[in-house]
Amino acid sequence: xxxxxxxxxxxxxxxxxxxxxxxxxxxxxxxxxxxxxxxxxxxxxxxxxxxxxxxxxxxxxxxxxxxxxxxxxxxxxxxxxxxxxxxxxxxxxxxxxxxxxxxxxxxxxxxxxxxxxxxxxxxxxxxxxxxxxxxxxxxxxxxxxxxxxxxxxxxxxxxxxxxxxxxxxxxxxxxxxxxxxxxxxxxxxxxxxxxxxxxxxxxxxxxxxxxxxxxxxxxxxxxxxxxxxxxxxxxxxxxxxxxxxxxxxxxxxxxxxxxxxxxxxxxxxxxx
Amino acid sequence: xxxxxxxxxxxxxxxxxxxxxxxxxxxxxxxxxxxxxxxxxxxxxxxxxxxxxxxxxxxxxxxxxxxxxxxxxxxxxxxxxxxxxxxxxxxxxxxxxxxxxxxxxxxxxxxxxxxxxxxxxxxxxxxxxxxxxxxxxxxxxxxxxxxxxxxxxxxxxxxxxxxxxxxxxxxxxxxxxxxxxxxxxxxxxxxxxxxxxxxxxxxxxxxxxxxxxxxxxxxxxxxxxxxxxxxxxxxxxxxxxxxxxxxxxxxxxxxxxxxxxxxxxxxxxxxxxxxx
Numbered sequence: 001x002x003x004x005x006x007x008x009x010x011x012x013x014x015x016x017x018x019x020x021x022x023x024x025x026x027x028x029x030x031x032x033x034x035x036x037x038x039x040x041x042x043x044x045x046x047x048x049x050x051x052x053x054x055x056x057x058x059x060x061x062x063x064x065x066x067x068x069x070x071x072x073x074x075x076x077x078x079x080x081x082x083x084x085x086x087x088x089x090x091x092x093x094x095x096x097x098x099x100x101x102x103x104x105x106x107x108x109x110x111x112x113x114x115x116x117x118x119x120x121x122x123x124x125x126x127x128x129x130x131x132x133x134x135x136x137x138x139x140x141x142x143x144x145x146x147x148x149x150x151x152x153x154x155x156x157x158x159x160x161x162x163x164x165x166x167x168x169x170x171x172x173x174x175x176x177x178x179x180x181x182x183x184x185x186x187x188x189x190x191x192x193x194x195x196x197x198x199x200x201x202x203x204x205x206x207x208x209x210x211x212x213x214x215x216x217x218x219x220x221x222x223x224x225x226x227x228x229x230x231x232x233x234x235x236x237x238x239x240x241x242x243x244x245x246x247x248x249x250x251x252x253x254x255x256x257x258x259x260x261x262x263x264x265x266x267x268x269x270x271x272x
Numbered sequence: 273x274x275x276x277x278x279x280x281x282x283x284x285x286x287x288x289x290x291x292x293x294x295x296x297x298x299x300x301x302x303x304x305x306x307x308x309x310x311x312x313x314x315x316x317x318x319x320x321x322x323x324x325x326x327x328x329x330x331x332x333x334x335x336x337x338x339x340x341x342x343x344x345x346x347x348x349x350x351x352x353x354x355x356x357x358x359x360x361x362x363x364x365x366x367x368x369x370x371x372x373x374x375x376x377x378x379x380x381x382x383x384x385x386x387x388x389x390x391x392x393x394x395x396x397x398x399x400x401x402x403x404x405x406x407x408x409x410x411x412x413x414x415x416x417x418x419x420x421x422x423x424x425x426x427x428x429x430x431x432x433x434x435x436x437x438x439x440x441x442x443x444x445x446x447x448x449x450x451x452x453x454x455x456x457x458x459x460x461x462x463x464x465x466x467x468x469x470x471x472x473x474x475x476x477x478x479x480x481x482x483x484x485x486x487x488x489x490x491x492x493x494x495x496x497x498x499x500x501x502x503x504x505x506x507x508x509x510x511x512x513x514x515x516x517x518x519x520x521x522x523x524x525x526x527x528x529x530x531x532x533x534x535x536x537x538x539x540x541x542x543x544x545x546x547x548x
Contacts, residue, residue, distance in 0.1 A: 006370045008382050010352035011339035014406045017438055020338075020451045046415045047327040048362045048484070059315055063414060065360045099367050101358065104410040105317035105333025113356065113410075114369070147360040147367070149412070151331065152314050 007113070016109050028202045036183075036198050036247055039254050041163075043171040043262035051172020053258075055164040058200060059154020064164035066172040069094060069142035094139030098126040099147045100161060106153045108201075122158055129162055129182070129214040129224025135175040144174060155200040156184025158212045158226065163255065170259055178216040179255060180223050183247040185211045185240050187229070195240040197247045211237070213244035217252040283489050290477055297483070302526060304481045307534070309426065309541055311434045319435030323427040326483065327417035329361075332409060332427035334435050338449065339406040341397060349396020349404035353381040355411045355424055362416040362484070373420075380508055381411065381424055384497055388465040388505035391432065395460055398440050403449055405437060418484040421495050421508070425467040430538060435459050463499040465506070466534045468527040470494045475513040480526060496527040500535060 037058035046052035049065035056062075072095055100123040104110050126148065134144070146168065148161040162182030169176060186199040186207035195211075196203055204210060209229025216223050222245070227237070278285045289296050299305070305326030314320035317333035341348055355377035357365050365371060370378070384390070396405040409431065411424045436456035440449050471482035471490035482490060492512020497505040504524065509515075515523075 004369075006375055007354055008352050008378050010350050010406055010408065011342070014337035014339035016335075016337050017440070017449075017451045018453070020440075020449045021438075021453050046329075046361075047417060048415050049360070061314070063360070067359065067363045070363075099359065103331075103333060103412055104354070104408065105314060105320065105335050107316060110335040110337060110408050113354065145359055147358060149358070149360055149414075151333075152316050154315075 014110075018108060026202065028200065028206065031196075033194050033196050034243060034247070036250060037200075039251060041167060041255055041258040043167050043258055044265060049168075049172075051168045051170070051174070053164045053167035053171055055160050055167070057154070057156065057160055057198065059152055060157055060160045061151040061154075062148060062157070062160045062164045063151060064146065064148045064161065064168040066144060066146050066165075066168045066174065068144040068172075069139045069174075070145070072141050072143040092140040094136040094141070095143040096127055096131055096134060096136065097143055097145045098123045098130065098165070099145070100126055100150070100158075101148070102150045102153065102157075106150050122161070125158060125212070125224060125226045126161060126165055129180055130165055130169065132221070132223045133166065133176050133178050133180045133216055134169060135177060138175050144169070144172075153201060155202075155204045156182075156198050156212070158182065159184040159198075159214075162212070162214050162224070163251070167255060167258065171262055178219045178221075179252070180214050181217055181248040181251050181255065182212060182214045182224075183244045183251065185213070185244050185247075187211075187232070187236070187240070193232070193236070195236070195243055197243055211240050211244065213241055213248065215245050215248035217249055282485070286473070286486070286489055290473060290479075295479065295486070299481075301477070301479045304530065304533070305483075307426070307537060309430050309537060311430050311541055311545065318437065319431045319433075321427050321430035321434060323423050323430065325419055325423045325426075325481065327415055328419055328423050329414040330411055330420070330423040330427045331414055332411045332424070332431040334431050335408045335410070336435065336437055337406045337408065338398075338403055341401060341404040345393075346401035347397045348393035350406040351385050351391065351393070351396075351409065352406060353385060353409045353411065353428065354378055355381060355413070355420075357413050357416065357420075361413040364416075376510070377411075377420055377424060380421055380495070380506075381409075381428060383508075384425055384465055384467070384506050385428075388463050388497065388499055390429070390463055390465060391459055391461060398449065399442050403440075403442070407432075407435070416484060418482045418487045419469050422467045422469050422481065425465060425497065426534060429461075429464060429466070430541070432459060433461055433538070433542060463505075464531075464535060464538070465497045465499050466527075466531040467495055467497045467506075468523070468530045470496075470523055470526075472513050472515065478515075478519060478523065480530075494523060496523055498524070498527045498531045500531065502528050502531075 159182035166180040211227040214224035319334040472492035495508040
C-alpha cells in the first residue's frame with residue numbers, strides 16, 4: 001500500500017497467476033443437499049488466551065480466542081432497574097467485542113491485511129449472534145474480546161467462525177445460556193435451484209444466494225441470521241432456514257464432546 | 273505458596289531457579305523448548321508451515337503473485353514478509369495497524385531474507401523489466417509465549433521450502449503470460465538461516481529461548497542468525513545490557529548447535545513428505 005509505512009513495501013500492485021491460467025475451472029460435483037462435512041473441533045489449545053477453539057470443516061479452518069473480562073473502555077453509563085437473577089441494569093451490562101479477520105493466504109486471491117468493510121460486517125454478525133447466548137449482565141462494566149481468524153476458506157466461513165467463537169467462550173468459562181452453532185447454506189443457480197447445506201468454496205462462489213443461520217440448540221432459538229443474494233419465493237427461504245437449523249442440531253453432539261474433552265484436559269493439568 | 277511469591281516478586285523467584293542453573297519449567301539454561309513443525313497444511317496458500325516452539329505458535333502462509341520488477345533492479349522479484357501480532361496471540365496487543373513489536377519483527381525477517389540470500393531474487397524474475405514473482409510471506413502469530421523471532425524465521429524457512437510455483441511462459445505474439453497450474457516446481461533454497469534468541473538476566477546470565485515471562489524479566493535480548501556453514505547472517509541486539517566478547521562467542525557457538533538441531537528436524541519432515 002502506498003502510504004503504509006508500517007509494513008514492508010512490495011510492488012504497487014500485483015495480480016494472481018490464476019488470471020492468466022490456461023484450462024477451464026472445475027465445476028462442483030453433485031452431492032446430497034443435506035450433507036454436512038465432517039467437523040474437527042478442539043477447545044483450549046492456546047495457552048495465552050483465556051479460552052480458545054479451533055474448528056475445521058472440510059477445507060475451512062478457523063481459530064478463535066477469547067480474552068477478558070476486562071474493564072470496559074468508553075464512558076460510565078448510568079444505572080437503571082436491575083435485571084433478574086442479580087444481573088446489572090441494562091445500561092451497565094458487559095459488552096462483547098468481536099473481531100473477524102481473514103488471513104491474507106486464506107482465499108484464492110491474497111487479501112492485504114487491513115480487511116475492509118466485509119470483515120467489519122461479519123464481525124458485527126458474530127457479535128449479534130453471540131450476544132443472546134452470553135449472560136452479559138454478569139459482567140457489568142466489563143468487555144469480552146472475541147477474535148476469530150480464518151486460516152483457510154473452504155466455504156461457510158462465517159458459520160464456522162460462529163461455532164468456534166461460541167466454543168471459545170465456553171472454554172473461557174464465560175457464563176452462557178447456551179452454545180451457538182452456525183450453519184451455512186447456498187442456493188445454486190437457475191437450472192436446479194436447490195439449497196445446499198454447508199457449501200464448499202466452489203459451490204459458494206457459483207451460488208445465486210447464500211445464508212448463514214445461528215442456532216442455540218438446547219433452547220432451540222435462532223441467535224442470528226444473515227442472508228444475501230438473489231431473491232426468491234419466501235417458501236424457498238423458509239425451507240433453507242429449516243434445513244440450516246436441522247444442520248445445526250446435527251452438529252451439536254460433536255461440540256459437546258469437544259468441550260467435555262477440553263474440560264477433562266484442564267482437570268488433568270490443573271493440580272500442577 | 274510458591275505461586276504467591278511468584279506474583280509478588282517474580283524476579284527473586286526467577287533468581288532462585290537460576291542459582292541452581294535451571295528454570296521454572298525444568299529446562300536448563302541452554303535448552304530449547306520442544307520444537308514441532310507441520311508443512312503444507314493450508315490448501316489455498318502456495319506454501320505454508322506451522323511451527324510450535326513450546327507454546328509459541330506461528331503460522332506462515334506464502335502467496336505468489338505477479339508484479340512488475342522494481343525499477344532499480346529489473347531482473348529481481350520481490351519477497352515481502354509481514355509479521356502479524358494480533359489480540360488472538362496475546363492480550364497485550366490491540367487490533368488495528370501493526371504495533372511496534374510487529375514492525376520490528378517484520379523488519380527483522382526482511383533483514384534475514386536479504387542478508388542470508390535464502391533465495392536468489394533473480395530466480396523470481398520471469399521477464400526482465402516486465403514480469404516477476406512477488407512472494408507475500410504472511411507470518412501470523414497464533415500464541416505468543418516468547419521467542420517470536422526464532423519461530424518466525426523457522427516458519428518462513430519451512431514455508432519457502434514448501435512453495436510450489438506454477439510454470440510461466442511468455443507468449444511472444446500477445447506478450448502475455450501463460451500459466452500452467454498443473455506443472456509446479458519448488459523454489460531453489462540456497463541457504464538455511466536459523467535464528468537463536470537469548471535473554472540476558474542481571475547483566476550477566478544468558479538463557480536460551482526465553483518464554484514470555486522471561487522476556488519481561490530480562491535486562492536485554494539477543495538474536496543470532498546462522499546458516500549451515502557457520503556463517504553469521506544477522507545479529508539483532510536491540511539495546512539492553514552490554515555483553516562481553518566472550519559471551520557473544522558462546523552465543524554464536526550455541527547458535528551453531530541449534531542450527532544442526534533445526535536442520536535435522538527439517539530434513540526429517542521434508543523426507544517424510546517426499547512420496548507425494
